Amino acid sequence: MKKILAIIWKDTIIRFATPSEILFFIVLPLVFTYLLTGGVPSGDDDPRIGLLVVNEANTPASQQIVEQLEMSTAVRPETVTREEAESLFDDRRAEVVLILPAGLSSDSIQNGTAKVELLQQPNNMNALAARQAVSTAIRRVTSSFSAAQNAVRERERREPFASETQRQQYFEAALETARVLQEDTPERVTAVEGSTAETEETPTYDPRANTSAGQLITWVFIPLFGISALFAYERQRGTLHRLLTTPVTKATFLLGTISGQVLIALVQMLLLVGFAILVMKLSWGRDPLALFAVLLSSALAAAAFGTALGTFVKSEGQANGLSIMFGMVFALLGGCWYPLELFPTAIQNAVRVLPTTWAMQGMLDLVLRGGGLPEVMGEVIVLLGFAALFFVVGVWRFRYD
Amino acid sequence: MKKIFLIGIKDLTLVFRDRPALIFMLLAPFLLTAGMGFVTGRFSGGSSGLSDIPVILVNQDQDQLGNALEEVFSSEELAGLIEPTSSSDVEAARRAVDEDEAAAAVIIPEGFTRSIIPAEGTRFDQSFLQSEPVKIEVYANPSRPTSAGIVKAIVDEFISRVEERRTSGMTAIFQLASNGLLTAENAEAEVRGIFENMQDDEVAAITIQMNEEGAEAVEFDILSYMAPGMALLFLMYTVSHGGRSILAERSQGTLPRLLISPTSSTQVLGGKVLGIFLTGVAQVGILILASSILFGVEWGDPLGVVALILAAVFGATGWGMLITALARTPAQVSNVGSALMLIFGIIGGSFINLEQMPSLFRTISKITPNAWGLDGFTTLALGGRLPGLIEPIVALLIMGVVLFAIAVVLFNRSGMLQK
Numbered sequence: 086m087k088k089i090l091a092i093i094w095k096d097t098i099i100r101f102a103t104p105s106e107i108l109f110f111i112v113l114p115l116v117f118t119y120l121l122t123g124g125v126p127s128g129d130d131d132p133r134i135g136l137l138v139v140n141e142a143n144t145p146a147s148q149q150i151v152e153q154l155e156m157s158t159a160v161r162p163e164t165v166t167r168e169e170a171e172s173l174f175d176d177r178r179a180e181v182v183l184i185l186p187a188g189l190s191s192d193s194i195q196n197g198t199a200k201v202e203l204l205q206q207p208n209n210m211n212a213l214a215a216r217q218a219v220s221t222a223i224r225r226v227t228s229s230f231s232a233a234q235n236a237v238r239e240r241e242r243r244e245p246f247a248s249e250t251q252r253q254q255y256f257e258a259a260l261e262t263a264r265v266l267q268e269d270t271p272e273r274v275t276a277v278e279g280s281t282a283e284t285e286e287t288p289t290y291d292p293r294a295n296t297s298a299g300q301l302i303t304w305v306f307i308p309l310f311g312i313s314a315l316f317a318y319e320r321q322r323g324t325l326h327r328l329l330t331t332p333v334t335k336a337t338f339l340l341g342t343i344s345g346q347v348l349i350a351l352v353q354m355l356l357l358v359g360f361a362i363l364v365m366k367l368s369w370g371r372d373p374l375a376l377f378a379v380l381l382s383s384a385l386a387a388a389a390f391g392t393a394l395g396t397f398v399k400s401e402g403q404a405n406g407l408s409i410m411f412g413m414v415f416a417l418l419g420g421c422w423y424p425l426e427l428f429p430t431a432i433q434n435a436v437r438v439l440p441t442t443w444a445m446q447g448m449l450d451l452v453l454r455g456g457g458l459p460e461v462m463g464e465v466i467v468l469l470g471f472a473a474l475f476f477v478v479g480v481w482r483f484r485y486d
Numbered sequence: 487m488k489k490i491f492l493i494g495i496k497d498l499t500l501v502f503r504d505r506p507a508l509i510f511m512l513l514a515p516f517l518l519t520a521g522m523g524f525v526t527g528r529f530s531g532g533s534s535g536l537s538d539i540p541v542i543l544v545n546q547d548q549d550q551l552g553n554a555l556e557e558v559f560s561s562e563e564l565a566g567l568i569e570p571t572s573s574s575d576v577e578a579a580r581r582a583v584d585e586d587e588a589a590a591a592v593i594i595p596e597g598f599t600r601s602i603i604p605a606e607g608t609r610f611d612q613s614f615l616q617s618e619p620v621k622i623e624v625y626a627n628p629s630r631p632t633s634a635g636i637v638k639a640i641v642d643e644f645i646s647r648v649e650e651r652r653t654s655g656m657t658a659i660f661q662l663a664s665n666g667l668l669t670a671e672n673a674e675a676e677v678r679g680i681f682e683n684m685q686d687d688e689v690a691a692i693t694i695q696m697n698e699e700g701a702e703a704v705e706f707d708i709l710s711y712m713a714p715g716m717a718l719l720f721l722m723y724t725v726s727h728g729g730r731s732i733l734a735e736r737s738q739g740t741l742p743r744l745l746i747s748p749t750s751s752t753q754v755l756g757g758k759v760l761g762i763f764l765t766g767v768a769q770v771g772i773l774i775l776a777s778s779i780l781f782g783v784e785w786g787d788p789l790g791v792v793a794l795i796l797a798a799v800f801g802a803t804g805w806g807m808l809i810t811a812l813a814r815t816p817a818q819v820s821n822v823g824s825a826l827m828l829i830f831g832i833i834g835g836s837f838i839n840l841e842q843m844p845s846l847f848r849t850i851s852k853i854t855p856n857a858w859g860l861d862g863f864t865t866l867a868l869g870g871r872l873p874g875l876i877e878p879i880v881a882l883l884i885m886g887v888v889l890f891a892i893a894v895v896l897f898n899r900s901g902m903l904q905k
Binding site: 103105106108109113116117120121150178189194197199200201202203205216219220221223224226227228229231232233235236238239240243244255258259262263266267270271272273274275276277278279292295400402403404405406407409410413414417418423424425426427428429430432446449450453454 | 504505506507509510513514517518521522524525526529536537538580583584589602619620621622623624625626627628629630631632633638641642645646648649650653654655656657658660661662664665667691692693694695696817818820821822824825828829832837838845
């Protein structure tokens, strides 16, 4: 035990020999988590997407569209001139612009000749969401016109109008009725987030929790893969060879090295989880024991992978490059940066061979589904299996020089 | 000049013999770009990698609208995107979602149709209109937010159309009633008749014209943003790795050896800078070429691409020289270089879309070669040519010149290149 503690202490000193390690240990993970979870204050309390509206029509119909947009939960309309809008759009400072041209009126809507223009930046998710909101607003306006037209037709089927004026009056009254009915439309769809929690408290989906978990895995796995660099460093300097002359077995040395890095990783994970809970106000599940089981098994799997990798690399530089590359690629493919659902099915199945996939799955069971120890047991067992496999490979291939 | 060139070529050759460096410079960004290609559906031809979204439909309504919603999910239009299955067991459907076997379960409760379209014999009065709505439940899988969102959007769209018809029917009925054309005796039959005879081809409409001649007209390839994003990210590693070699040569004693030869310190520094620059150009050039050959990315105006690569590498080289001038050991350069690579990656737009960031953040991003480089590559991807790249190219050149000047002052102060 004393030898293991001595190795842990030695590795901690080596790792934190330079102040820049603090940057990778906690500063950059916090910065990335904060920025990628949308932590940057925009200086605007309204989180809706800004939509520039050029209202050149200035008719009741165009005003209705603007009013519908103001009620939208997705966009925040801001009326500007055409010049301003085009200038901001060309400079890519506006994601989407809606132009309500002159001629947009109740008449043009009724006879189907009304047109609006929508400028949207390509490949921009906000622009796509804004386009959807514009379509919805326009549909609400046109559907009230359609309803009024239908009412006029139904009336004409029973009793013709005496004059065009009477017809128009009937249309106006029907239009008002349609708008009132639209406003009173009840909710007919309810969305419920799936949860394995047995309690009444169902966690609500928060994409920031997803990002926070993904960043945690990325920033903890990369240095744990970097255990390979630790071995290469000692081998290059001959200190590993020197161990042969001491009464330290291969297993003791590996156990000491891995335990030390896993302990440091657990401290790093707890700091990141604490930051997410206290600063970002995110939920990290309801079961601390289950959380600890997922964190520990993930750290063990990553550390064992780093150990196995350390037996293949020849130099510290090679180990550093490979551990960062594997860390980033495994994180991307394991669903830590983007939800795994976005990958093709074949890739989703193939990435089950990566420890990051299981670590992320375990964390999602905790933070998104409110799961407990029984729910994450499958992932924990797989991660421990990875740890055992890589550790065996590491011990088998381990060499002192 | 020949000496500068020889030193530069020597450094370029050394880097391309260093396998670990090559893995990091070329393989890592290439693999990450490929991964991003999968996520965005670039390799499957879609707007994202989403396809065959598993959905469980529990139709307890078994009436007109419930069956119509089932048909929507099984329609030809959604084939490929949605993979619906039917179930009669609500709990089993929810369990399948909890176990990640489905993205969502759509539960259509009994009486859904009759809560909207009155059944024969139903009194069409205030109690019918004010009755509690029967709601469809979308039980969503939280670990598949995008897929569940698509399912919810399909249900919302369906309900929206139903509501349109309902509003239309109700408006006609209320207007007839308020004009005395609907009596209590014939109301029920008229109401059902109006709902059933409603026309789908409404005339009232507003056409939304998309920006045909603008950005929308150009087929924007997401990889033409992501591939340079990753290349510029790892370019920062390359320039710091090159800067590291200057300090490594000093600690290994080869730098003083160079300086006692008939080579001036300016030539040595020039050669080292040229080496870093050539390595960066080779790295970005190879990645751009590989993306073109293997992923079929079209980069647009070749002259613009070359000019932008040269300017971006020049700007990044400036940062590499500044880090080297400030550091004392090769390890310091590596550590600071790696940190700067990641910081510039995130604030320069390699990881996140800068358009979603507040203006202050976008302003800060201008100190990075990543932001200017990506700005230029986006312009090219949208069909822009060399004249449209003047702003990012000039900004990158100024960045390189200013940083290089500061580095030279710092080198002179530290006396590192004095004979």
